[in-house]
Amino acid sequence: MTEQLGRIRMAALNIDGVLLNDTFSPVIHHFVTSRGGTYSADLERRIFSQPQVVAGRVLAETCGLSTTPMETIALYLRERESYLADHPVRILDGAVDLLRRLRALGLRTVCYGGLDASHFQRFLGHLDGLFDEPRYVCTNDIRPGLREIAVDVAGLACDEVLFIDDVARVAEAARELGVPFVGHPSDFAHGHQRQLMTEAGVRHLVGSLDEIDDRLLRTIDAETEAGTLWDRAAGKALA
Template sequence: MTEQLGKLRMAALNIDGVLLNDTFSPVIHHFVTSRGGTYSADLERRIFSQPQAVAGKVLAETCGLSTAPMETIALYLQERERYLADHPVRILDGAVELLHRLRALGLRTVCYGGLDASHFERYLGHLSDLFDEPRYVCTNDIRPGLHEIAVDIAGLARDEVLFIDDVARVAEAARDLGVPFVGHPSDFEHGHQRQLMAEAGVRHLVGALDEIDERLVRTIDAEARAGTLWGRAGSALA
């Protein structure tokens, strides 16, 4: 019998970039650079894991467009659809096995992301039995949504939920809230998320999902019990 974890009760996994391949960074990069804008770490910080209205405003400003924020997002999504014709969405290697490992350790599992639930149903609906209610949380209106997922939706304390995400802005929120976190930054060649996560003090950075094994989860569980998730004790955990 698997020994029960001492603190962690749930794992929340970002959909795009963790369970599914990153089909956003390459499109954002092309959208910006093809219009004469500068793609940078600061731009990623201002766009990634932001509400669509915020990201659309930043994109328009960066590219010198006169379109409204959601009109800019519509243009971006059109470009993404064209990109997907040659680079389809797929489940990342090791994603299904990771879900099984987390559940075998006694953790509830949920998925979250900025698109509506139809995105989850389209690509992960056939795996819905590997997720607990509500299975998928759209975070567009609550980004990054860590407190809301852990406390308001799951009814847990923030340090009882392990978040696995590919965006440094989410890591920064996890650090500030004292939330368990594993970073799985995109391997996109022009991306800056690994660097930004390191700067944010992320302790557990992985390049492949099979690195999130039982040993790592138990290490994070021990850190959560000790209050040393981010190398220090004493975060305010409401």
């Protein structure tokens, strides 16, 4: 029988960019640059893992649009649908094996993201046996939602839930809460999340889900128990 972890009790995995391929960054990049806007690390920070109304407002301002935030989001989502015709949503390599590894360690597993639950059901519903109730948490109204998922949904302490995400803003929230975290930044050529995660002090950055193995999970668990997972100096430098 596999020895369970000492502190971590649950894993929360972001849906798009961790379990599913990143079909958002390329569309945002095209949406902005095709309208004469500047795509930058600061823009990603202001848009990624924000409520739709916030992201829509920033996109409209950046692109010089007169549309409301939600009208802008509707424009963006239509462009994303066109993008998906040639770049369909798919489960990332190693995602299913990762879920099985997490559960083999005795961890509860949930998925979260900014779209409603129909997105989870459409692409991951056939794997719902690998998730625990409520299986999927929509975070649009509570982003980034780490405390809410850990405390309100799971009934655990913040440092008992491991978050795996592709966005640095989530990493920054994890650092402030002392939450165990693994960064899986997108490999999108024009993206800035790996750089932003490094600046945020993320210690464990992976390029593939296969890297999140038993050894890494036990290392993170031990660092969480010891209080050494996060470099607090990185947080002060960003403040």
